[in-house]
Amino acid sequence: MRPHLALIEDDTDFALMCSSYLERAGFTVRWAADARAGKSAMHDGGIDLVVLDLGLPDGSGLELLRALRSTSRLPVIVVSGRGEETDRVAGLEIGADDYLVKPFSQRELVARIRAVLRRSEPPDVPVVLEAGALRVDTAAHRATVAGVPLALRPKEYALLELLARSPGRVFSAEQLLEQVWGASWQPSATVVEHVYRLRGKLAAVPTPAPRITTVRGFGYRLDP
Structure with a gap:
């Protein structure tokens, strides 16, 4: 980042x-x-x-x-x-x-x-992020919902981790491109595609899961 x-x-x-x-x-x-x-x-x-x-x-x-x-x-x-x-x-x-x-x-x-x-920089202490039933283990690069593992690609995981660090905060597509991909010049369709895939994987979990909400005109946020 x-x-x-x-x-x-x-x-x-x-x-x-x-x-x-x-x-x-x-x-x-x-x-x-x-x-x-x-x-x-x-x-x-x-x-x-x-x-x-x-x-x-x-x-x-x-x-x-x-x-x-x-x-x-x-x-x-x-x-x-x-x-x-x-x-x-x-x-x-x-x-x-x-x-x-x-x-x-x-x-x-x-x-x-x-x-x-x-x-x-603080000591490299593993952090577990929680947002509702979602748990993101930043040391293991692993995310679960109510104990059910999510099969995530590297960028999907990075996107979910960033959103989970600040539940309720709205991130613009440019901010997500910059912080996850390291290049804000990439097309915003990159974010749209990854958000779509993440939503599908969260929805497939057989238990209520946090959702990624589109804030029209501003960006995306994670709602526990």
Whole structure:
């Protein structure tokens, strides 16, 4: 799956350059141009890491970081033109995972992001997801409904696991293509076909099973 980044940066040209490079490097980027939009982006449950500029037009990046650290350990890399030792120390002491002084190369930014993401990964503990009668064993890559195994192809399993991680959440076809197939440019018919097959296999189980609901105009969700 492509890591999702929040880029909080008020310099439009710099933000567009970073976003373009990061997208090509395999990330999905959500750009916020001020502190207000940045706060919303940081609290989006789908964000894996924040790249945060300190000089924002409507507030301090450090205050934004301080507020985030009161409730979350979401990884944050500060990027700033403030290169003095006191600024770097302040950012790190408040809770930044790394501090990068402008100007810097985009390759270095990508390397720093990947390093922080590696450090923040939780231990590889097997997880069993449950949604109603559905159980998905992520270690065994096996799904059952009321104990009845589902015979799933690899992409069918990956699609079901993603939906089961967030029951009730609506995923667009583009999000599913991006997170399951790693390529949002594929035709949406790919998702339609796999959802159709998954529905058939869930319906074939001789016991009430969760269903995949189409939310017209938005996407799909798993209803336990």
